[in-house]
Amino acid sequence: MSKPDPTPYATLPSRAFWRTGVAAAGVFGLSDLWTSPWALPADARFATFGSCFAQHISRALKARRMGWIDGEPAPAATPPDLALRFNYGVFSARTANIYTAAQLRLLLQLVAGQVAVDAPEIWADPDGRFRDSLRPAIEPDGFASHDEAILSRTAMLRGLKRAITGADVFVFTLGLTEGWESATGQPYAACPGTLGGSFNADQHRFVNYRAAAIRQALDDSLVLLRGLNPDIHLLLTVSPVPLTATASGDHVLVATTRSKSVLRGVAGEMAEDCPEVDYFPSYEIITGPATRSAFFEPNLRSVVPQGVETVMGHFFQGLRLTAPPRHGAEAAAEASRDRAVTEAMAAEALVCEEAALEAYNAS
Amino acid sequence: MRPDLLIVGDSHCGALQEAAVASGLNSKMLFLSGNLWHENRMRPHPTQGLSVPHRPALNRRIAAFAAEAQSSVFPKDIPVLASIGYHLGRLVPPFARHGHSPDPTHAATEDAALFTSDAFLTGYIFHHRSSLFRLLRLASQDARLLVIAPPMIQTDPVALHVAARITRILRDNGIAVFDPREEPDWADAPLPEHLRAPDGVHGNPAYGAEVLSRLFDRNLIRMAAAAE
Numbered sequence: 286m287s288k289p290d291p292t293p294y295a296t297l298p299s300r301a302f303w304r305t306g307v308a309a310a311g312v313f314g315l316s317d318l319w320t321s322p323w324a325l326p327a328d329a330r331f332a333t334f335g336s337c338f339a340q341h342i343s344r345a346l347k348a349r350r351m352g353w354i355d356g357e358p359a360p361a362a363t364p365p366d367l368a369l370r371f372n373y374g375v376f377s378a379r380t381a382n383i384y385t386a387a388q389l390r391l392l393l394q395l396v397a398g399q400v401a402v403d404a405p406e407i408w409a410d411p412d413g414r415f416r417d418s419l420r421p422a423i424e425p426d427g428f429a430s431h432d433e434a435i436l437s438r439t440a441m442l443r444g445l446k447r448a449i450t451g452a453d454v455f456v457f458t459l460g461l462t463e464g465w466e467s468a469t470g471q472p473y474a475a476c477p478g479t480l481g482g483s484f485n486a487d488q489h490r491f492v493n494y495r496a497a498a499i500r501q502a503l504d505d506s507l508v509l510l511r512g513l514n515p516d517i518h519l520l521l522t523v524s525p526v527p528l529t530a531t532a533s534g535d536h537v538l539v540a541t542t543r544s545k546s547v548l549r550g551v552a553g554e555m556a557e558d559c560p561e562v563d564y565f566p567s568y569e570i571i572t573g574p575a576t577r578s579a580f581f582e583p584n585l586r587s588v589v590p591q592g593v594e595t596v597m598g599h600f601f602q603g604l605r606l607t608a609p610p611r612h613g614a615e616a617a618a619e620a621s622r623d624r625a626v627t628e629a630m631a632a633e634a635l636v637c638e639e640a641a642l643e644a645y646n647a648s
Numbered sequence: 649m650r651p652d653l654l655i656v657g658d659s660h661c662g663a664l665q666e667a668a669v670a671s672g673l674n675s676k677m678l679f680l681s682g683n684l685w686h687e688n689r690m691r692p693h694p695t696q697g698l699s700v701p702h703r704p705a706l707n708r709r710i711a712a713f714a715a716e717a718q719s720s721v722f723p724k725d726i727p728v729l730a731s732i733g734y735h736l737g738r739l740v741p742p743f744a745r746h747g748h749s750p751d752p753t754h755a756a757t758e759d760a761a762l763f764t765s766d767a768f769l770t771g772y773i774f775h776h777r778s779s780l781f782r783l784l785r786l787a788s789q790d791a792r793l794l795v796i797a798p799p800m801i802q803t804d805p806v807a808l809h810v811a812a813r814i815t816r817i818l819r820d821n822g823i824a825v826f827d828p829r830e831e832p833d834w835a836d837a838p839l840p841e842h843l844r845a846p847d848g849v850h851g852n853p854a855y856g857a858e859v860l861s862r863l864f865d866r867n868l869i870r871m872a873a874a875a876e
Contacts, residue, residue, distance in 0.1 A: 357762055360772065361742035367771045429766055436755050436763040443762060626741050633737045636847045637659030637682055 312575040312595070319603040322563055323518055325453055328610040330354045332377040332452035336384050336460020338524035338567065338588065340375050345597040352612065353377070354451050357444025361626075372423050377452070378444030379437075381420035384460040385494060386502035386551075387472040392419070393509035395438075396446045405471055407434045408482030416481030418473050427481065449513045451615070457506075458567070459552060460524045462494045462544040463531060476532070491532045493543075499551045507555075507562065519562045521552040525571035527586050545572075565603075567596045650718050650726065651676040653869070657731030658682040660798045660850060664729055667856030678713045678721060680706070686738035688779045692786045697721030722787035727869045730787075730795045733780045734814055736807050737849070743772065744806045750813070754805035769813055777814070785821045794868055796859065797827040799839045799851040826863060 299305035300317045310316065330352035333343040346353035359373035368374050372381055383389050394400040406418040407428075414427030415434045420441070421427075428434040449455060465476045468488050476491075478484030494502075503521075510517050523545060531540035549568060556564040571580045571592050578585065580592030653668055653675040655661045661679050668675035684706065693699040693710075697720035700706050714720055722728055748762045749755045755763035764772075774781070787793050797815055800808055808829070815827045828834050828851075843855035851859070863869045 358746050360748045360764065361745040362776070363772060364775050367768075367775055370771070371765075371768050424765055424767060426767060432752060433763075433765055436752055437765055440755065440761070440763040443760070623745070626745050630737060630741050633849060634681065634683055636849050637737065640659040640662045640845060640847060640850045 307573065307575050310575070312573075312577075312579070315570070315573075315575060315599070318570065318599050319565055321603055321605045322560070323454075324605050324608045325518075326608045326611040327606045328352055328612045328616070329453040329604075329606055330451055330612060331454045331456055332356070332448040333456045333458075334376050334378075334380055334383050334389070334448075335456070335458030335522070336524040336526070337382050338460070338522070338526050339382075339456065339458035341588070341593040342456055342458070342522075342597070342600070343374075343376060345593070345600070347374075349601065351601075352453075354448050355444075356446070356448030356451065357441060370425055372420075377448035379420070379423055379441045380445060381423050381474060382460065383457075384474065385462070385464045385472060386459065386499045386506065387464060387466075387492075387494060388419070388474060389457060390502040390506045390509070391472055392442070392445060393506050393513075396442050396449070397509050397512060399509075402439050402442065403435050405438075406467065406473075406482075407431050408477065410481060411483075418471070418477070418482060420474055421481035422475075446513065449510060449517065452514065452517060453611075454518045454520050455510055456520045456522065456565075458522045458524050459499075459548040460526070461528065462499065462547050463528065463533060463540070464492050464494065466490055466492050493533050494547075496547050496551050499547065500555065503551065503555055507559065511561070517561075519559075520565055521556065521562065522565045523548045523552055523568040525568045525580075525588060529586070565600060567600075570596045570599060649674060652726070654678070654717060654719075654721065654723070654726055654728045655730075656721055656728060657796075658685055658735055660731035660734075660796065661729075663845065663851040663853055663856035664731070664796065664859060665856070666853040667860050670853060671857065671860065676713070676717050678710065680709075682735040682738050685732060685780060686735045686776065688776055690779050690783050692783055693720075695720060697723075697787070698783060720791075722791035722793060724790050724792075727792045728787075728794070729863075729869070730784065730793060731798065732784060733777055733795060733818055734798050734811055735777075736798060736811055739773075739776055740804070740807045740810055743810065744804075749806050749809070751805040751809040754809075766813070769810070770817070773810070773814060773817065777817075781817065781821055781823075784818065784823045788821075788823045792869075793824065794863070795823055795825045797825060797829065799828045799834070799843070799855060801839050801844050801848060801850070803838050824868070826859070826868060828859065831862070 331346055332354050333339050343353060354377050355374060357378040359368040372379050380392060391400065395402060408416040408418055410416060410427055415431050416427045417423060417434050417438055428437060465473045476484065477489050507519055510519060527541040528537055528544060531537045533540045545568060552564045556562050571588055580589055582589055652673045655665045655668065655675055655677045659682060661677050665675055665677040689700050690698050691701065696711050696714040698710060710721065719726060746762065747760045748764050749758065750764045750766065750769040755761040784795060795818055797811060815825050818825050839851060843851055843858060845852040
């Protein structure tokens with residue numbers, strides 16, 4: 286009788302076993318959680334969008350001076366507090382939080398021209414101000430007019446397009462399965478009446494997107510992304526931040542688990558199915574048992590800075606920036622435009638000095 | 649002899665000063681570069697009218713001007729024309745560097761434009777000009793101050809919009825402004841060629857004379873006050 290083959294488990298590395306991979310390693314000993322399947326250019330550019338946790342990814346990339354792309358930056362010389370108040374520099378365009386895959390698809394349809402820019406609702410507030418239903422809190426006090434809101438949305442879509450066409454990786458953080466839609470199916474960023482607009486039970490409906498619908502929205506989004514930039518990669522993450530509230534009727538803990546599980550499952554399957562899509566496990570790093578919830582603030586919702594640092598440490602460790610750089614020409618063109626502005630301002634300053642001195646001379 | 653008129657501000661003072669002197673007025677000019685005004689650090693000063701923290705050489709220059717004029721930069725009894733608060737050459741190029749435009753028509757028609765809301769633009773302007781607005785507001789309470797907005801020689805829609813917004817802010821703060829772009833014959837078009845300086849940025853002395861003439865015609869400068 287021949288000797289039986291060793292089981293597949295016999296040759297697995299320590300990371301494949303819970304005891305060695307997690308329990309003994311501890312939260313700061315976790316390793317090899319993620320390795321990018323793509324060899325990205327050394328100067329790879331990343332566009333970051335999604336739910337609020339995606340902001341941390343933007344910030345970390347900026348802090349490391351990695352290629353975080355900003356398609357709709359604040360005007361130069363904007364002070365940081367003003368930029369933040371108007372949500373510049375938070376994501377790679379002023380989309381505000383994109384919580385659901387349905388929202389992402391709508392935004393990309395708008396960029397691609399499949400949906401008219403003025404089709405999604407603009408909400409009129411009782412105080413006479415106006416809010417964009419796609420991003421009701423993008424301006425602290427709303428917009429002065431309907432037209433101003435549409436123009437700002439147009440700018441955002443231009444910025445989103447710039448971010449997509451300039452990026453190597455589109456990082457999208459999935460946040461929620463729960464959302465709100467109009468009677469005609471337009472997804473909202475928030476329930477009308479919470480951040481703007483007013484709630485009408487006949488016109489607004491609650492949706493708890495199921496896995497198939499989310500997958501469809503992400504598949505559609507990938508097609509739209511690749512239509513704008515055939516070389517772009519989609520890196521999915523799931524926000525570890527629990528729901529603030531649920532309208533599902535379930536307990537918020539149960540609803541959170543449902544939401545995150547569905548998102549995690551869809552993201553994982555999409556990464557398995559599509560070579561241009563991958564999943565990065567920020568959700569697992571923050572919520573896994575190894576942390577014993579230590580990466581949450583006392584409200585058990587917000588993620589502490591050390592948790593973010595840990596997540597981003599794994600992210601940077603797993604990146605493979607091994608392909609030759611490809612954005613040198615763009616960077617040089619940017620620098621050249623900056624130089625041209627500086628030189629033009631200096632030349633005008635000289636002209637101004639001369640004009641005034643001439644007047645002294647005449648006096 | 650005390651001056652009849654004070655002209656204070658950036659390089660746009662030049663055309664006004666040349667015109668004032670040519671017309672026989674005893675006009676004194678305090679020119680500080682647009683860069684200095686753009687620093688947004690000017691403060692009211694109880695005797696000399698304005699000062700700049702930690703800039704001793706500049707403060708000596710302001711003090712020398714006040715001594716020569718025998719008054720504050722913003723006296724109660726001498727009319728003051730001020731080209732202060734705009735300094736568009738320092739403000740607009742950075743604002744527009746990435747394609748931003750606060751002008752609705754421009755933003756709607758220019759494919760690459762990134763529209764900025766009026767609320768944002770206002771915040772941006774205040775960040776860069778708040779000390780100047782405060783200076784002018786306080787000076788307006790006592791002095792016979794009239795701000796002269798710069799002539800628009802170019803037709804850059806961003807510069808036009810920003811300038812108009814600053815004019816509105818100044819007036820909202822109780823500061824009197826003469827804005828050449830509101831003149832019926834100078835609106836909606838670049839300043840006529842014969843009123844432009846060769847540098848392509850400023851009005852020439854003929855422009856300065858035209859402005860002074862309009863101010864006198866409308867009694868916006870009360871010269872008699874100097875003798876009171």
